[in-house]
Amino acid sequence: MNTARALAGFSIAGIMVLAPAAAHATAGPATGTSDARAAQAAAPTQWGPHHAAGRRARAAGSLTATAKDDPGKPADRVTVTGSVTDLTAGSSTCGWAVFRISTADAVGGVTLKQRSYRTCTHGKPLKFAFSHKKVYHVELKVCAGAKAAKPSLTCLYAGTWKPLYTYYA
Template sequence: MNTARTLAGISLAGIVGITVLAPATAHAATGPDAQETRSAQAAAPAKWGPHHAPGRRARASGSLTATPKDDPGAPAPRVTVTGSVTDLTRGPACGWAVFRVSVKETGGDVSLKHRSYRTCSYGKPVKFSFTHAGVYEVELKVCAEARASKPSVGCLYAGTWKPLYTYYA
């Protein structure tokens, strides 16, 4: 019986505490700049990196901006990734930043899109930027390998991807 009284007292105190705090919170959320403030906070770029290729032969870093959403179970309406990749090999190799983006298709299916950026000039970063709509996840892999028009199978499928954005986080 004492336990029931204690729990009832805690519940009542919690309700009173919420009631006392609610007017201040409601006023702060309904001010003239409230919507702009919430949007600016939610859409602020999140820094990522630096991430390195094995042996620190390439480096990538940047920022990611996801538009705000009401439902945490829904994909982000739009995600923008910006950054740079730098080759650190001093040889005939290139530095790659490879992104794997999970996007919602019009029929409700999920597909994987790849974006890759390379530089073959030692120490000179190459900047990149891309945007996708309906994003569930953005992952990154940094590789250093021989000059080619696209990343190798080893770069794409060996090792682990580094998550930069997940829709439910």
């Protein structure tokens, strides 16, 4: 019985000693959390390089997402910058960077948008930048294909999309 009382006394004493430290630790980061999120949003996240099949094209860049308090809501704004380079030797082929962006629409649904950037000059990178509001997800696919006004169906539907940003991560 005396051992139980001694252990209980140590437990209560330990709680009394740790309680002020825990309260201080909890109060400290609460103000720093918004500062940490702001710093995280200000610092762009590097992505890439990602290559097309056979390394016939390459894309790399950075992504910046605004900080948010609720991980269940989309980012207010996502900005993507980068470049795509054609690594094919033929003059009739091009390198593509295709982005698939999921955004929130006005009625609470999700809208799927697509941005594509093409360069047909071997070895010379094409720079790009775009921004979207209320972003849930950004994905990338790098392809090499025939010179055309838009990416081929093979480019869009074969292979896997590389996730660059997800709202809940």
